[in-house]
Amino acid sequence: MAELVQLLFAGLTTGAVYALVALGFTLIFQASEVVNFAQGEFVMLGGMVTVFAYQAGLPLPLAALLAVLVAVATGVLLHRLAIEPAKGATVVTLIIVTIGASILIRGLAQLVFDKQFHALPAFSGDAPLRLLGAAILPQSLWVLGGAAAIVFGLWLFMERTLLGKAVRATAANRLAAELVGIDTRLVLALAFAVSAAIGAVGGILVTPITLTSYAVGTLLALKGFAAAMLGGIGNPVGAVAGGLLLGLLEAFAAGWISSTYKDGVAFLVILLVLFALPHGLLGRRAVERV
């Protein structure tokens, strides 16, 4: 029982970060059909900028805020300098553009920061909480709570504000969005900005547990993309579900089989799911209605 709870929390914690990355993928994909493989770099920037700003003497909340702002600026620049000029290019070209951008961001991070692993102090101490015999890190609760707050906030924005509805409208029908006077270029920039902020917050929350370095973005982008595919790309609920599920799969694979095969098991399950359900667990069939 204790082991089960332990693995469950470990899985949900990593899964929450995957869910945030997947949510970032989904947001940009919905608004633009761009699959942004630089999504993991936002997570990296969130962690790394916070670490270095904190080491430079900034209080932790301010360092975190600065990190989010840096990630948002990066996201907006990515859209402005790489995605917007390639407007009208094929999906594959755009994917390659984002992969190139992620390599550039990683390289710059390596130059500006360093190649070491870094940690942040846990937000509310390291003393584990006891739950049904398992030891839960308080930081895990920060990750889960933070992710839940972001998901809820994003839902409120998309469902309850006119600007959020404009984002959904652009996703549903770009031509019609332009004809009702929505500046779709601005909506895309907004999608990149919000995605970057979501990724950065995920990076900040999880760094006290998993550590961070300039290179953590690559694997996170792959896992987040896998999570988004697992849930059904373009579906925010699917992204969150896919992320959590992927985290749990990894945790249980590591706990019950071997941690060596942790990453392998996750990708294997995704392959199987996509063979059986090409649109993901919650994905809609892509039906063109005329």
Added chain:
Amino acid sequence: MPPEPLLRVQGLRCGYGRIEAVKGVDLEVAEGEIVALVGANGAGKTTLLRAISGVLPITAGAIRFAGEPVETMRPHERVARGIVQVPEGRQLFGPLTVLDNLRLGAFRRGRARTEENLERVFSLFPQLAERRDTAAGALSGGQQQMCAIGRALMAEPKLLLLDEPSMGLAPFLVEQILETVARLRREGVTVLLVEQNAVAALSLADRGYVLETGRIAHSGTGRDLLGDPAVREAYLGV
């Protein structure tokens, strides 16, 4: 000197890639007019409307609206000035509710007038009020067309560009939509109407243009065009 028309298009050329669909069109719409644009499939009618809305870039020519050049403006800036299009095939935001579709129509307008305009749209199309919480994609064809026109009216158009509003609708619905167009004009909206149903469009319109492979072939009052043997034979099928 007569006052400048609300819309003046001069020497407009545009197309898709290397295919030029509109080959130098001059066209004017005066304030308060209904102007019909008729012609065969592929004559460039929709392309012309898309260029006026700004969703399709033009390669040459000028578009003046209310005395101001608008051809370099982005679509949302033209909507803000009162050029609003009801596109061919409705193009609603399918997953969003009818109410959300209408509210998004008012995206460039102040929130204060949105509720007032909603009431106006609902009084024009009572069926939309009943189905306000339905996803727009689940409406019937006629209701979708009402929703598309309603969404455009929420933007408080000075010039309403209507692209094939009767396409795919049952005859009594076509009549209802065309009546609505006449009613909108009485309320002060200027209309540029593109229609395959040329007889209905020209009967309703003050003036008309016949577009033929990207060029204006005939123009005149609706009555004159309906009576012109060349037009009748080529486009009206009588």
